[in-house]
Amino acid sequence: MNLEVSIIVPDRIFWKEEVKEIILPTLSGQMGVLKGHIPLLTGLDTGRLVLVRTASQSNWILFIVVMGGFALINNDKITILVNEAELGSVINLVDAESSFIASKLELEDALDGKKKLEVNAQFKKARARFMCLKIKSLI
Structure with a gap:
């Protein structure tokens, strides 16, 4: 048996699958x-979540950008509750790069101070989206 991962956003189950390894931000x-x-x-920060599956039928690495939340690990089950999630495969590289540069x-x-906190949250999200695609292009 592998790890059973469930990623839940406020209104639905975003993603549910078995994986061999997960890297949490x-x-x-x-x-x-x-x-x-x-x-x-x-607690989870805004960042890139990496899911790795190696099986006889399929091998893949999946990137998901998450925007803060929590992860509970218990008995090879991981429940991830996040405010927002986005599959790396649907992120547009040009948009992500321009958003990253602008927010930086x-x-x-x-x-x-208040403005800096708001902008920092936008920057973390933009950086996670951009880095998700940069890492993916290296694999």
């Missing part, structure tokens, strides 16, 4: 999970 950095992982509840410049110019 936690609040303290990336964390890999394999079969037999100890039970854990962790806006973050550098932000002076006000």
Whole structure:
């Protein structure tokens, strides 16, 4: 048996499948999970979630951009609750790159504390979307 992963957004189950490995964007950095992982509840940052499946029928790596939430790991089942999720395969590279550059410049110019927090959230999302595609092009 592999890991059973469920990604849930506020209005539906976004994705559900068995995988061999998952890499989560936690609040303290990336964390890999394999079969037999100890039970854990962790906060998720905005970032790129990586799902790896190696099976006799199909091998794939899937990237999903998640926007904050939580992951519960228990008995080889991972339940991920996030505010927003987006498949890396549907992200347009040109849009993602221009959004990343624009949000980076806006973050550098932000002076006000509240504005800086808002822009930082936009920057993290844009960076995750862009990096998802950059990594995918290297594989």
